[in-house]
Ligand SMILES: [Zn+2]
């Protein structure tokens with residue numbers, strides 16, 4: 569069977585295998601003579617299951633650490649040593665160096681190995697394993713990768729690529745993979761951002777956010793939707809909420825924004841220039857409280873009566889119309905690295921309390937899952953068309969000349 573492969577392939581595998589036995593396993597005929605696509609997908613599935621199982625155990629250990637039972641707290645401490653090694657300020661504490669290496673890292677590895685093993689059963693159940701299909705060697709290769717990764721982390725003293733000592737945690741660049749920015753938020757907020765490699769666990773359980781002790785300023789808190797949203801925010805443990813009007817003087821707004829972490833613009837369908845003025849003013853003056861400066865400020869902008877299906881479903885206009893300018897601006901705000909921007913597209917909503925509460929609950933459902941473009945009450949196809957429109961419109965950003973990627977630099981609307 570090996571003779572059917574080109575000579576260079578044989579030479580390559582034989583040479584590498586002399587130095588690296590795991591690569592020999594990877595290139596073994598039991599793997600590479602099966603469907604490569606199936607092999608890659610099954611390897612990803614097994615790796616994902618390993619990390620997902622650790623995420624479940626991770627979440628349980630955090631619950632145990634808060635238990636009133638001493639035995640459960642002792643169990644939770646197996647993971648808490650990791651949070652002592654890298655604290656909420658993202659500072660490494662060498663006192664817990666060995667605790668982290670001999671308790672946390674083997675715990676993570678054993679969960680991954682068990683999870684990968686569990687992931688094998690559904691593959692076998694649906695008949696994907698066996699001759700000509702997925703080989704058991706795939707599981708062995710995934711296990712080898714997991715073990716090698718952990719050995720490398722141990723050699724590095726527990727300082728892997730996901731543990732960086734930021735002064736302020738930047739925006740996470742991805743919505744799926746857990747990178748250093750995302751994992752840093754777990755150290756800042758240990759009861760949130762539980763996922764270790766893929767954000768799926770946090771999507772499912774709504775742990776991809778934290779509003780704890782945040783100071784909120786809202787324009788439009790007296791509407792039905794605004795009141796329902798405030799109710800949801802209070803349930804999430806925000807520190808304080810200030811309701812303000814757009815008619816306030818600039819000096820009064822500055823005083824409010826100095827003590828604000830999250831600005832919510834929910835006062836009807838504001839003029840775009842007014843919104844940019846307020847966001848600009850907020851970014852220049854927001855000042856975190858001492859000890860609460862690890863995360864970026866946030867802006868939530870609500871657009872009422874925006875039915876994605878009808879407002880943006882028309883073909884892309886040739887000229888930069890008001891709609892295109894609006895979406896370009898939204899995209900530029902979203903890309904700005906100095907604050908987190910969430911755009912809430914609220915479909916036409918009646919005046920009933922029940923409907924307002926349901927819209928507010930839907931808003932928070934998305935935000936708890938890290939939503940940045942938040943469709944509320946939108947038809948699915950309308951949202952899909954809106955997303956494609958936004959994606960296309962990003963190329964028009966230069967035309968509207970949006971600035972402001974550093975605090976204090978003004979935005980300018982075209
Ligand atoms: Zn960590």
Ligand SMILES: [Zn+2]
Pocket residue numbers: 626630647651754758
């Ligand atoms: Zn943790």
